[in-house]
Amino acid sequence: MRIRPVGRHALLLDCDNPGQVEAWRAELWRRRDDGELTAAEIVPAAATVLLDGVPDPATTAARIAGWTPGPTATTAAVRHVEVPVAYDGEDLPAVARHWGVDVPEVVRRLADTTFRVAFCGFAPGFAYLTGLPERWAVPRLPSPRPRVPAGSVALAGPYAGIYPTASPGGWLLVGRTGLTLFDVHADPPATLTPGTRVRLATA
Structure with a gap:
């Protein structure tokens, strides 16, 4: 997974496969719900996840780089x-x-x-x-x-x-x-x- 800035207040996660997209989508949604991540929108696509409305993209990218997606939600x-x-x-x-x-x-x-x-x-x-x-x-x-x-x-x-x-x-x-x-x-x-x-x- 690679992270790159998009504009002034967005980040794009380039994923290796659809499973990785889903894993990061679930992880980022969970962390936003828990208050660990600030993003107005988290939008998955076929091979990427977009985070929009990020106040400090550089700091957020560094934090995300240190995270590992956990298991996706239970059934x-x-x-x-x-x-x-x-x-x-x-x-x-x-x-x-x-x-x-x-x-x-x-x-x-x-x-x-x-x-x-x-x-x-x-x-x-x-x-x-x-x-x-x-x-x-x-x-x-x-x-x-x-x-x-x-x-x-x-x-x-x-x-x-x-x-x-x-x-x-x-x-x-x-x-x-x-x-x-x-x-x-x-x-x-x-x-x-x-x-x-x-x-x-x-x-």
């Missing part, structure tokens, strides 16, 4: 969300062909997987879910659809995701849910936040 302490999914996406046959199985097996694998929100991006409330084996990664569409309906459950690369609002998108559609994923009046606004465990249960 009992982790937030869990079950998402009811109707598995009727138009790209299910394409996923089945890519995995070399039939459509019912694709549905079974997805419903039986415990996903984790690695990070959020693309659109407010859009969570990138990890948990599928690397060998099950699927390609995006050659060109994105101009409109993907809100609640669409989809796969791309090693990730699963759910479109919180209607938008263009090139992920493979496997199902849909009626669960609200982003509400500006809620606290927090996003239903799926980093570290949350997610089950895409059959509706």
Whole structure:
């Protein structure tokens, strides 16, 4: 892991792998909750963790360099969300062909997987879910659809995701849910936040 300054009041942790990102995300959130770290935002991404709103970046970077991420939170302490999914996406046959199985097996694998929100991006409330084996990664569409309906459950690369609002998108559609994923009046606004465990249960 490497730490570098970003602007006047931010730090970026460059991590070696997604597991390291999650370990540092959990450690930094814990230390902020305990009052050991001052940062307005701690934002994980695919390979980095951003700390924004840091009053003294140089001192904070030196302190972080001396920390070692502890074990991630126990299962009992982790937030869990079950998402009811109707598995009727138009790209299910394409996923089945890519995995070399039939459509019912694709549905079974997805419903039986415990996903984790690695990070959020693309659109407010859009969570990138990890948990599928690397060998099950699927390609995006050659060109994105101009409109993907809100609640669409989809796969791309090693990730699963759910479109919180209607938008263009090139992920493979496997199902849909009626669960609200982003509400500006809620606290927090996003239903799926980093570290949350997610089950895409059959509706």
